[in-house]
Amino acid sequence: MxxxxxxxxxxxxxxxxxxxxxxxxxxxxxxxxxxxxxxxxxxxxxxxxxxxxTALGAEFSEVVILRTGLRHGSDYEWGHHVSRARKLGMEEARIASIKGPLDAMSEADAVLAGAVDELLEASRLSRARQADLEALVGRAGMFDLMATVGFYTVLAFIANTAELPLDANILAELEKTPAP
Structure with missing residues (x-):
């Protein structure tokens, strides 16, 4: 098949x-x-x-999507959302930091990426992470973060199963300016 x-x-x-x-x-x-x-x-x-x-706002949403795509090994999601993050004006160093340890990120990005990690490792957010998220993005933002991780997890499953290459326009963009 x-x-x-x-x-x-x-x-x-x-x-x-x-x-x-x-x-x-x-x-x-x-x-x-x-x-x-x-x-x-x-x-x-x-x-x-x-x-x-989303209640997360565009940049925080991209942090969540990038970390989710990374954690699922989805080159498709990572590449597409590097492109989107760049269009939002996110700096290359910030995008690159999302691949690394939490302590190498800004405080806000570490809260978001740490939440992604917790959800993918334990299928839940700790009380401490919930408090940090609510302080950063509010309760609606916390729920939108969970929905975003779930949404992009499904897309990563589909992209990875289909062995989907990057769309031609994104591939051309990343060949010109490689992803961090």
């Missing part, structure tokens, strides 16, 4: 044709997910919240 591949426009399921011009048609990860149209349709609202409407 071969790994699922991104569906082309010609292969795109009719029941989700309205999703092709939007987020689902822009990234190969969603073109792979389109093999299961009902899942992709259901995914849409959660994606809107986790990716766009």
């Amino acid at each position: 071969t790994a699922p591949t991104p569906l082309s426009d010609a292969e795109w399921p009719g029941g989700i044709a309205d999703m092709l011009p939007g987020f689902a048609g822009r990234l190969d990860i969603y073109r792979v997910m389109a093999h299961h149209p009902a899942l992709l349709r259901a995914w849409s609202d959660l994606r809107q919240h986790v990716v766009v409407d």
